[in-house]
Amino acid sequence: MTQTFKFGFIGLVLFYVYSPIFVLMVNSVNGSRYGNKWQGFTFKWYEKLFENDALMQAAWHSLVVGITSATAATVIGTLAAVALQRYRFYGKGAVSSLVFVSMLTPDIVMAIALLILFVTLGIELGYISLLIAHITFCLPFVIISVFSRLKGLDMSVTEAARDLGANEWQVFSKIILPMILPAVASGWLLSFTLSIDDVIVSAFVTGPGYEILPLKVYSMVRVGVSPEVNAISTLLFVGSVVLIVISQLLLRYKRK
Amino acid sequence: MNMQINQFRFWAIGLATSWLALFVLVPSLMVLVTSFLTRDPDFLIRFEFSLDGWRSVFDPSFISLLWDSLSMALITACICLAIAYPFVMCLMSLPSKWRPIILFLLIVPFWTNSLVRIYAIQYLLGKKGLINDAMLGIGLIDKPLDLLYTPFAVIFGLSYILLPFMILPIYSAMEKLDLRLLDAAKDLGANAAQRLWRITLPLTLPGIVAGSLMVILPAMGMFFVADLLGGSKHALLGNVIKNQFIQTRDWPFGAALSVLMIILLSFMLWLYYRATKLSNRQGGINDSDF
Amino acid sequence: MNKWLTLAAATLMSFSAVAAEKVVLYNWADYIPDTVLKQFTKETGIEVEVATFDSNESMFAKLQLLKGKGYDLTIPTTFFIERMKRADLIQPIDKSKLTNFGNLEPNLLNQSYDPNNEYSVPYLWGSTAITVNTDEIDPKTITKWADLWKPEYKGQILLLDDVRDIFLMALKVKGFENNTRNEDEIRQAYELLVELLPNVKLFLSDSPKGPLIQGNVPMGVMWNGEAYMAQVEMDTVAYIYPEEGATLWVDSFVIPKGAANVEGAHKFIDFVLRPEIGKIIIEEIGYSTPNKATVPLLSEELRNNPMVVPPAEVLEKGSFHNDLGDANAIYEKYWQMLKQKQS
Numbered sequence: 001m002t003q004t005f006k007f008g009f010i011g012l013v014l015f016y017v018y019s020p021i022f023v024l025m026v027n028s029v030n031g032s033r034y035g036n037k038w039q040g041f042t043f044k045w046y047e048k049l050f051e052n053d054a055l056m057q058a059a060w061h062s063l064v065v066g067i068t069s070a071t072a073a074t075v076i077g078t079l080a081a082v083a084l085q086r087y088r089f090y091g092k093g094a095v096s097s098l099v100f101v102s103m104l105t106p107d108i109v110m111a112i113a114l115l116i117l118f119v120t121l122g123i124e125l126g127y128i129s130l131l132i133a134h135i136t137f138c139l140p141f142v143i144i145s146v147f148s149r150l151k152g153l154d155m156s157v158t159e160a161a162r163d164l165g166a167n168e169w170q171v172f173s174k175i176i177l178p179m180i181l182p183a184v185a186s187g188w189l190l191s192f193t194l195s196i197d198d199v200i201v202s203a204f205v206t207g208p209g210y211e212i213l214p215l216k217v218y219s220m221v222r223v224g225v226s227p228e229v230n231a232i233s234t235l236l237f238v239g240s241v242v243l244i245v246i247s248q249l250l251l252r253y254k255r256k
Numbered sequence: 257m258n259m260q261i262n263q264f265r266f267w268a269i270g271l272a273t274s275w276l277a278l279f280v281l282v283p284s285l286m287v288l289v290t291s292f293l294t295r296d297p298d299f300l301i302r303f304e305f306s307l308d309g310w311r312s313v314f315d316p317s318f319i320s321l322l323w324d325s326l327s328m329a330l331i332t333a334c335i336c337l338a339i340a341y342p343f344v345m346c347l348m349s350l351p352s353k354w355r356p357i358i359l360f361l362l363i364v365p366f367w368t369n370s371l372v373r374i375y376a377i378q379y380l381l382g383k384k385g386l387i388n389d390a391m392l393g394i395g396l397i398d399k400p401l402d403l404l405y406t407p408f409a410v411i412f413g414l415s416y417i418l419l420p421f422m423i424l425p426i427y428s429a430m431e432k433l434d435l436r437l438l439d440a441a442k443d444l445g446a447n448a449a450q451r452l453w454r455i456t457l458p459l460t461l462p463g464i465v466a467g468s469l470m471v472i473l474p475a476m477g478m479f480f481v482a483d484l485l486g487g488s489k490h491a492l493l494g495n496v497i498k499n500q501f502i503q504t505r506d507w508p509f510g511a512a513l514s515v516l517m518i519i520l521l522s523f524m525l526w527l528y529y530r531a532t533k534l535s536n537r538q539g540g541i542n543d544s545d546f
Numbered sequence: 547m548n549k550w551l552t553l554a555a556a557t558l559m560s561f562s563a564v565a566a567e568k569v570v571l572y573n574w575a576d577y578i579p580d581t582v583l584k585q586f587t588k589e590t591g592i593e594v595e596v597a598t599f600d601s602n603e604s605m606f607a608k609l610q611l612l613k614g615k616g617y618d619l620t621i622p623t624t625f626f627i628e629r630m631k632r633a634d635l636i637q638p639i640d641k642s643k644l645t646n647f648g649n650l651e652p653n654l655l656n657q658s659y660d661p662n663n664e665y666s667v668p669y670l671w672g673s674t675a676i677t678v679n680t681d682e683i684d685p686k687t688i689t690k691w692a693d694l695w696k697p698e699y700k701g702q703i704l705l706l707d708d709v710r711d712i713f714l715m716a717l718k719v720k721g722f723e724n725n726t727r728n729e730d731e732i733r734q735a736y737e738l739l740v741e742l743l744p745n746v747k748l749f750l751s752d753s754p755k756g757p758l759i760q761g762n763v764p765m766g767v768m769w770n771g772e773a774y775m776a777q778v779e780m781d782t783v784a785y786i787y788p789e790e791g792a793t794l795w796v797d798s799f800v801i802p803k804g805a806a807n808v809e810g811a812h813k814f815i816d817f818v819l820r821p822e823i824g825k826i827i828i829e830e831i832g833y834s835t836p837n838k839a840t841v842p843l844l845s846e847e848l849r850n851n852p853m854v855v856p857p858a859e860v861l862e863k864g865s866f867h868n869d870l871g872d873a874n875a876i877y878e879k880y881w882q883m884l885k886q887k888q889s
Contacts (some may be wrong), residue, residue, distance in 0.1 A: 080272030113283030219575030487748025
């Protein structure tokens with residue numbers, strides 16, 4: 001009885017979480033443009049999507065920005081978290097409060113402030129400015145995720161390694177990094193998720209030659225052109241499920 | 257070797273510090289300075305000192321708006337908690353190989369653009385939407401309910417979008433929980449309710465607090481949820497700040513508002529750290545004892 | 547070997563793409579057909595790069611922060627032209643380079659927001675008026691703005707989330723000028739709008755046709771193009787021009803001060819002003835064309851649709867918004883108060 005109840009509850013929550021996704025998947029093959037009623041099965045929105053070069057290009061740009069900025073933020077953030085945990089240095093308190101300030105700043109404020117900064121520094125708007133902005137808002141999530149993992153670890157191993165003659169770089173790459181890897185991975189995933197969904201900051205800091213998907217989606221749904229957006233969201237959703245299944249299988253294989 | 261220590265140290269500290277200084281500290285200072293400047297309708301701001309921005313912040317109508325926005329966020333956090341906590345408890349009672357898979361299943365939908373999901377929710381809540389259709393079909397109601405464009409819809413949308421931010425921290429807190437404590441309590445005669453109230457809840461409190469913060473902070477800024485599900489009638493703090501910068505173009509006021517928001521939220525964070533320190537100390541006892 | 551050749555060719559092509567002349571258009575989302583852009587490139591060799599914005603306000607803010615650099619053309623609405631001119635963001639347009647300028651409807655030119663069209667050339671225009679779903683509401687029962695206040699429409703109206711368009715309704719009902727700077731008149735309009743609030747279901751400017759099509763509201767105050775798209779979807783839509791006069795607006799091309807390719811921008815404007823290009827635009831985007839020469843090319847059905855080609859008296863009775871300078875703040879103040887009155 002209680003077992004059924006537990007599975008029932010989990011199932012219910014999953015159903016709740018998936019219901020909007022089902023709606024958009026169904027609408028992506030619905031003949032009706034506004035999805036208010038079912039007007040027959042069709043692939044025409046997918047056909048339109050593949051003809052829409054600008055949208056496909058924006059999706060590609062988004063992937064590039066997402067992957068590069070998540071990776072860069074993970075590298076910088078992991079190093080920063082390790083530094084915050086292991087070293088005492090001047091201005092340490094200031095650095096950790098800056099991490100929180102950047103997390104608390106409203107998006108629109110960060111967007112405008114960064115744009116002014118880029119214009120002043122003469123950084124051309126486009127890929128580079130987007131990259132910098134995305135790294136900036138992803139950084140605190142990586143630092144916090146890695147730092148909380150480091151806090152729970154037994155650091156005496158690192159002392160032992162140092163006594164045995166390992167240098168600081170070796171200690172980091174051979175001992176600390178393997179121990180914090182799950183947190184580093186989740187930091188990367190969080191960053192990627194944030195980057196691929198950001199509209200407000202990107203709208204301000206990108207230039208004319210570099211449109212990205214969420215921006216495109218945002219302005220498209222605003223004028224009500226949603227079927228193609230449903231189609232591309234469905235594709236991305238299916239794509240990420242496939243990727244996860246593959247990575248799970250690989251992990252299992254490796255464990256064996 | 258000494259040089260190598262220094263080199264790693266130099267990069268680890270230097271990279272993040274200079275990044276934060278250039279792209280966080282400098283912009284934040286610009287915002288702070290802006291809040292003390294004079295508004296100019298044509299050129300945004302004039303470089304003259306003025307307290308007008310701060311004066312408008314303490315206007316009673318904005319205080320009430322701040323309060324509305326905060327209470328909306330608090331309700332959202334309560335709903336997320338009411339779903340997330342039992343969910344994680346059910347999850348923990350499953351065999352451990354199932355847990356990551358279910359957790360993954362839960363997170364994947366949240367990778368779809370949030371705006372697109374909000375539009376999908378409109379189809380669910382609308383007058384001729386799926387929920388109304390279903391209830392009419394069963395005969396539960398005989399007239400469609402007004403679900404969309406109400407405060408209910410805003411809270412529904414916010415708690416939907418922010419649910420994983422509550423589930424993940426609670427999960428990681430619950431996973432650290434030492435099950436032997438619960439067994440010991442059972443042996444000593446504590447019933448299920450007592451075990452939950454006296455052991456599980458206090459020990460997972462840091463997770464609850466972290467989750468609540470991760471829900472409350474973004475909930476105040478998600479203006480598109482308020483616009484699309486609430487019909488732009490129930491402004492969140494995020495709507496107001498965005499309006500000041502884009503629509504009204506009163507930058508000093510917008511800047512003052514966002515500085516105030518950062519200060520308020522930092523204060524809440526500080527409270528959170530005190531809370532975790534306290535409960536860590538409680539947790540520390542059993543860490544050393546076992 | 548073959549692979550290397552392809553690679554070399556691809557590299558060469560990408561170089562030539564970089565070298566090609568281009569015009570950067572900063573535009574509303576999906577507000578110009580792809581076919582038009584492709585045809586322009588084919589004829590002139592000039593690439594058109596499109597960047598999108600979501601509101602006049604954010605476009606203005608971004609251009610101001612960039613000091614008018616980075617874009618060769620953009621499309622602000624009515625009084626934003628005046629605002630951009632005052633902020634020194636746009637440059638005069640050389641009409642001697644526009645061979646098709648004569649095609650434009652004179653009634654839409656030389657308006658107070660840009661005398662003699664020194665800085666702007668109309669692209670599309672339209673109105674803001676009342677749209678109803680004829681299944682639920684008899685369009686004959688509504689003839690003027692004041693009808694919206696009828697108590698039977700409780701919780702049934704969608705309003706655009708636009709301060710000026712909404713204040714215009716109340717100002718017109720009260721018999722005031724829609725560009726008034728008189729705080730007393732604005733306050734009276736505000737009080738009248740407070741009385742309208744019980745009838746208001748929602749404020750929405752992003753695709754306001756959506757709730758109408760999905761059956762969430764039976765009527766709304768929205769743009770003619772939105773009403774037209776709703777009609778294409780569900781037939782039972784009527785668009786009513788109120789007796790007091792509707793809001794009129796014109797989206798016009800302007801050339802930012804820091805434009806890199808001023809010459810190309812002129813060529814593009816002139817291209818869009820061709821009658822047959824105007825036809826492609828109207829058929830795909832909707833709204834109304836400012837191009838007199840385009841109208842005869844349209845199908846009879848389109849020509850007779852008052853949403854697409856409004857009757858002549860609409861232009862006479864309707865009014866444009868001007869930029870109000872300091873008085874904008876008064877409107878904003880009452881607008882915020884109005885939004886907060888909602889519970």
